[in-house]
Structure formats: C-alpha cells, structure tokens
Amino acid sequence: MRVFLPTPPAALTDPVYARLRRWIVDTVATRQDFGIDYRAPVGDLGLFGPDSVTWKIHADFPGMMAGGVAALMLQTLHPRAMAGVWDHSRFRVDPLNRLRNTTMFVAATTYAPTADAERIIGIVDRMHRKVVGETPEGEPYSARDPELLTWVHCTEMASFLAGYMRYRRPDLPVAIQDRYFDETRLIAERLGARDVPASKADMKTYFAAVQPQLRFDQRSRETLAVLESMNLPIPVPGVSRRLFLGAGAAILPVWASSFLRRGRRQRLIDRAAAESLNRIAPLIRASMTEGVGMSSARRCGADRACLSFDD
Numbered sequence: 521m522r523v524f525l526p527t528p529p530a531a532l533t534d535p536v537y538a539r540l541r542r543w544i545v546d547t548v549a550t551r552q553d554f555g556i557d558y559r560a561p562v563g564d565l566g567l568f569g570p571d572s573v574t575w576k577i578h579a580d581f582p583g584m585m586a587g588g589v590a591a592l593m594l595q596t597l598h599p600r601a602m603a604g605v606w607d608h609s610r611f612r613v614d615p616l617n618r619l620r621n622t623t624m625f626v627a628a629t630t631y632a633p634t635a636d637a638e639r640i641i642g643i644v645d646r647m648h649r650k651v652v653g654e655t656p657e658g659e660p661y662s663a664r665d666p667e668l669l670t671w672v673h674c675t676e677m678a679s680f681l682a683g684y685m686r687y688r689r690p691d692l693p694v695a696i697q698d699r700y701f702d703e704t705r706l707i708a709e710r711l712g713a714r715d716v717p718a719s720k721a722d723m724k725t726y727f728a729a730v731q732p733q734l735r736f737d738q739r740s741r742e743t744l745a746v747l748e749s750m751n752l753p754i755p756v757p758g759v760s761r762r763l764f765l766g767a768g769a770a771i772l773p774v775w776a777s778s779f780l781r782r783g784r785r786q787r788l789i790d791r792a793a794a795e796s797l798n799r800i801a802p803l804i805r806a807s808m809t810e811g812v813g814m815s816s817a818r819r820c821g822a823d824r825a826c827l828s829f830d831d
Contacts, residue, residue: 541807544581554643556628556636558815564633567707570817570826573700577684578630579813579827582767582801586794587676587683588622589768592747594675596740597779598733600661601668606739608651608663615750626676629707631816641710648711666714671730673708673716677701678723682771686794687801689829694720696829727773736779744780766793 568574578584595601605611611618628640651663661668681700685692698719705716717723752760769782770790777787813827820826 538807541810544804544808554624554628554636554640556632556640558631558633558812559819561633562819563821564635565820566632566634566816567629567637568703570820570822572703573696574630574703575813575816575826576829577680577700578626579811580684580688580805581808581811582797582804583683583685583687584626584680585683585764586687586767586771586797587680588619589747589764590679590682590771591676592618593744593769593772593780594679594776595672596743597736597776598668598671598730599655599657599735599737599739600659600665601671602739602743603653603655603661604651604663604668605743607653611743612746615746616752622676626680627812631812633819638710641707645711664712666712669708669711669713670716670726673705673711673713674723674726677704678727678773679768679771682773683768686771687767687798692829727775731775731779734779736781740780763793763796766790767797770794 595605605618609618625640625644629637632640645664648663652661654660663669677700681692681697698721701720701723702718705713705718708716717726747765748761750761766789769777769780769786770793772780772782782790809824814824817823817826
C-alpha cells in the first residue's frame, strides 16, 4: 500500500523541494563531466525512447535508489565479480563514487541521445578491459566475461524493478515486467553479455541457476560494512543511510536475504525502513520532477506522462 503525504502549503513547497533536490543531486550526481546534453539533438529518441517501459521505471527515484542498494548487496555474493571490485576499484574508501558512477551509467543509457549513450557504453567497456585478475582461490576473472556482465546486469535490473514495484506500483502487470527485462537486456548485450534474461520467468530461472556459484564470505561482510558506514553529504546522514540501506534490503529476494544472513530482527528493521520510504517517497518524487528524464522527454517532443504509468 502506498502512503501519500498531504500537500504542503504553497509557501513551503518550493524551498523544501529545492533543498531536498539539492541534497539528492549532491549525493548521487557524478563529479566528472561526461559532456551529455539530454536536451539535444531534438527528436533523438536514444536507445529506448518515451514509449518504453524503461523510461517509466527508471524515472522513479525512490525505487531506483532502493534498487541500487539492493543490487550492490546482491553483487557482494559473486566471488569473481567481488574480486574485480576488490582489486580494481576504490569502493572500500569511496563507496559513494561507485553509486554515482552507476547512477550516471543508468541515466545515460536510459535517457541520453543515442550517440552519447553509445559513447558511455564504450567508455565502460574500455574500463572493463583493465579489470582482470584472480580470486583468492586462484580462479581467473575478467570484467568483460559475458557471465559476469550478465550477473551485474541481472542484479541491477531485477532490483530496479523490485524497487519500483515495492515503492510505486506493486500491481505492475507481468506483461509490463517482461517488457522491461526484454528492453533493458540491450544494454548488457552491447557490453558483451550473453543469454540475458528477457522476461520475469527467465530472470527467476537465471537466479536459481547461478546460486550455486554464490557465497557470503569475508569480502562480502567487509563490503556490506563499507555500505553501512558510507558518509553521505546531507543532513543526518546516518538516518538517511539506514533508511535507504534498509529499504534496499527489504526488496531482496528471500534467497538473497538468506545468503546475506539477515535475521528476523534485521528483517523487521528493513521492513520499517521500507515503510518509512513509502511515506516520504511522494515528497522525493515531487522534488525530482525536473531531471534528465524530463529534459529527454522535451527533446523527444513528449510530455511528463511518458515518465510514469500513473499519469
């Protein structure tokens, strides 16, 4: 059930929304200039366009934030994927930068003009070429391994959809869910993934098949500890961090919660965080109405309705 906040008085609305938007942008926006203009060229639909399901689901900020957190938690369970992050990134000292880069990549591949979206995919692919090595057990890994690319993609898309359904539309028809997975596999395939799930049923089958490869080890624990202590550049960062971590954990599939050893008490805390996010989600959405999605809609000659199933 979605809980809607009462509409605040007009005199309070703009400053509150502007401040909240500034806090959110300061948290998730990358500090690197990738030179993307979401407003031009006029008429360029990008990789998906305003008629896509992807535009609507990725426009919902509360669901995407919770989904991003859930995806990071899931990704700690794959030893080869975890080794690449462990050996080749600054995640342990700067986890916020990982969140920002993921946010940029998803926004660009979803909404940017075609040339920019393809350019960003190329940048990521070139970065992946450098990410090679061995796990502590001596198993080789490569970020360009189609299996690992499929794993990362599936953890993200399944989590984004779960976030949307938990915090925006729990009644989303299966046909729409299938269409979302079918659309978004394009990005994974452009990076080199293979056998990418194209439906809800395919995604369920995929996660069942991959579970024997997963484990919760010391690296998983340390990575989750980094997430739980991440410094956010906003007021009361501890409260905000616990809210989004709990709201993300609340949408994990049952099998993943079991892998991550989230006990009954922790699951109750996660549920409370999810309820809190549901209560404040309308305020967050109202503060984020003018973002890259809306700029892209105008570029394509579309209106706000293309960013939501509700409009």
